[in-house]
Amino acid sequence: MTALIYCPFPDGESAESVGATLLDEGLIGCINIGAGIVSLFSWDGERGSGEETPALIKTDARLLERAMARLEALHPYDTPAIVGWPCQASKGTQEWLGGLEGEPE
Template identity: 75%
Template sequence: MTALVYCPFPDAETAQRIGGQLIDEGLIACINIGSSITSLFAWDGERGSAEETPALLKTDAALLEQAIARLEALHPYESPAILGWPCQAGAATRSWLGGLATGGRNAGK
């Protein structure tokens, strides 16, 4: 089964650096990095806002917990918002992402 992880980053460069490291470590196969978004949030009893860069990371469900833990360790925020979930995928995507859990390094998007 496949899995997705959503995470906002402070900027695209940070998302690229961390996403590249997770790819190199075999924990994800792809990171889609979006355009800047405005985030409104409550933190430490205060209301805040920030420009952030959203990213969607693709992995195999067998690696989901490990990918989330590593992302949390690498992320520059004190308490990054990281959300992951198993999901259904088409046959080609299942095959591609499933190769991660077996040590495969399939290329694709």
């Protein structure tokens, strides 16, 4: 089964750097890095806003937890918003992502 991870970054450069590492480690098959977005949020009881760069990451469901943990460790935010979920995908996509190995733990 395929899985997706959504995570905003402070900028495109950090998204590319983290994505490249996850690709090199075999934990993901692809990262789509979007254009800037405006985020409105509540943090530590305060309302805030800022510009971020969204990323949608594709992996295999068996690697989801490892990919999310590694993403959290590499992310420049102290507490990044990382949301991952298994999902249905086309047969070709499942075969592609199902071939990911991930570096041994």
